[in-house]
Amino acid sequence: xxxxxxxxxxxEFGAAVAKRQLKKFxxxxxxxxxxxxVDALVGLGVDGRTLLDIGGGVGEIQHELAGRGVLxxxxxxxxxxxxxxxxxxxxxxxxxxxxxxxxxxxxEVAPQLEASHIVTLDRVxxxxxxxxxxxxxxxxxxDRLYGVVFPREEWWTRVGFALINFVQEIRRASFRAFLHSPxxxxxxxxxxxxxxxxxxxxxxxxxxxxxxF
Numbered sequence: 001x002x003x004x005x006x007x008x009x010x011x012e013f014g015a016a017v018a019k020r021q022l023k024k025f026x027x028x029x030x031x032x033x034x035x036x037x038v039d040a041l042v043g044l045g046v047d048g049r050t051l052l053d054i055g056g057g058v059g060e061i062q063h064e065l066a067g068r069g070v071l072x073x074x075x076x077x078x079x080x081x082x083x084x085x086x087x088x089x090x091x092x093x094x095x096x097x098x099x100x101x102x103x104x105x106x107x108e109v110a111p112q113l114e115a116s117h118i119v120t121l122d123r124v125x126x127x128x129x130x131x132x133x134x135x136x137x138x139x140x141x142x143d144r145l146y147g148v149v150f151p152r153e154e155w156w157t158r159v160g161f162a163l164i165n166f167v168q169e170i171r172r173a174s175f176r177a178f179l180h181s182p183x184x185x186x187x188x189x190x191x192x193x194x195x196x197x198x199x200x201x202x203x204x205x206x207x208x209x210x211x212x213f
Contacts, residue, residue: 131181
């Protein structure tokens, strides 16, 4: 991730956004696509497993799986406010002693991390400029399952992302959104021994789980 994008993530996902998202999560639970991912992982078995959640925001996946039997949680996020809110909720739910937090660009942090049974990236690939570096580094940390939510590559998502980035340019904001090729993501995972075992789509998002074979 470029320095500008790191700064952009910190700016884009600041205190107001993080507090609002945590309040919504507490009221309504995970987003629909996040729920699909969580349910798929639970169906494949999470009890006694370890979780590495990359760019997990306010911690929706972490909170849900910590309550479903996950043994420990590792959180990596480039937004300090998201990480603070994730930690706050982990403490409220009583699993903070089982959680570890790392702030920064995951690709740079990755060498410090041990592998986990489960790795998740929920709406993270579209925030990262170098998809190859992100997928390679994250897949290397997944011993068993790799769960991901990222945009479909359709004409309407191309238009939407172009509009998002146009607005960001007008605002003179550093953050940009990236529409990476699903075929490239799948190829990178296949090369690393993963096969897809779950897939579901909304109008915008692809939700997939891959298992190491």
